[in-house]
Amino acid sequence: MKVQILGAHGLESERTRFVSILVDGVLALDSGAFASSLPFPAQEKVKAVLLTHSHADHIMGLVSLCMHAYLIGTTVEVYALKDTIDAITTHVFNGIIHPKFTEMPSSEKPALRFHIVEVYKPRNIDGYSSLAFPVYHTVPSVGYQVTSEDGKSVLYTGDTGPGLPSRWEDIHPDLLILDCGVSNRYSTQGSKLGHMTPELLKPELVEFRRQKGYIPRVVLVHMAPPFESEIKEEAAEVTKELDAKIDLGYEGMEIEV
Numbered sequence: 001m002k003v004q005i006l007g008a009h010g011l012e013s014e015r016t017r018f019v020s021i022l023v024d025g026v027l028a029l030d031s032g033a034f035a036s037s038l039p040f041p042a043q044e045k046v047k048a049v050l051l052t053h054s055h056a057d058h059i060m061g062l063v064s065l066c067m068h069a070y071l072i073g074t075t076v077e078v079y080a081l082k083d084t085i086d087a088i089t090t091h092v093f094n095g096i097i098h099p100k101f102t103e104m105p106s107s108e109k110p111a112l113r114f115h116i117v118e119v120y121k122p123r124n125i126d127g128y129s130s131l132a133f134p135v136y137h138t139v140p141s142v143g144y145q146v147t148s149e150d151g152k153s154v155l156y157t158g159d160t161g162p163g164l165p166s167r168w169e170d171i172h173p174d175l176l177i178l179d180c181g182v183s184n185r186y187s188t189q190g191s192k193l194g195h196m197t198p199e200l201l202k203p204e205l206v207e208f209r210r211q212k213g214y215i216p217r218v219v220l221v222h223m224a225p226p227f228e229s230e231i232k233e234e235a236a237e238v239t240k241e242l243d244a245k246i247d248l249g250y251e252g253m254e255i256e257v
């Protein structure tokens with residue numbers, strides 16, 4: 001399994017992009033910077049987009065992606081919670097902010113097609129087994145474990161505050177991609193912000209190891225650039241304390257799982 005971090009940050013600039021992750025060039029996890037990170041032929045190869053929640057920094061790539069699909073007569077297949085689908089349909093593809101691509105050019109073959117995701121119900125998406133699990137954020141949100149046919153798994157939390165799944169039975173990732181939006185100075189606000197800090201991630205990883213007996217490689221994403229150097233130092237501390245492998249993600253990062 002090849003995992004590409006197209007966007008790894010919580011703010012955009014000439015060197016940072018919103019979070020977008022691509023699995024084997026065909027499955028997208030969130031679509032923040034999706035369109036702006038890939039040439040058109042690579043965009044056309046993507047078979048499905050799995051959204052964690054409705055926030056703009058995770059969905060904005062859909063705007064260009066759907067317009068492109070409309071022009072070339074294809075369909076963007078998007079998987080998300082019903083709440084997320086309702087929010088995007090009401091507020092983005094509503095005929096005012098953006099065309100109603102769920103009905104265009106026709107309802108039978110639209111440029112954008114939604115599929116409702118239910119938590120803890122494994123689902124086959126283009127040969128990958130996907131499992132959504134609830135996470136704590138400011139709007140209804142899920143994370144995903146995606147497993148390829150050869151049994152390799154990546155788990156991506158999307159935006160989350162403290163309290164990762166207590167049901168780890170079905171979770172067996174080879175790679176964890178975790179939200180670490182801010183530095184430890186925000187730890188007391190973690191639940192309210194709906195984001196993690198290195199300090200808040202530590203007990204989650206300790207609990208994971210207690211239940212599963214290992215900690216896979218960890219890649220942190222969604223860093224706010226003003227705090228990135230702090231996050232890096234604090235994550236290095238956690239790495240040492242847990243004897244784990246924890247790296248900060250970056251745009252263009254490729255990981256062979």
Ligand SMILES: [Zn+2]
Binds near residue numbers: 053159
């Ligand atoms: Zn969010």
Ligand SMILES: [Zn+2]
Binds near residue numbers: 159
């Ligand atoms: Zn976000």
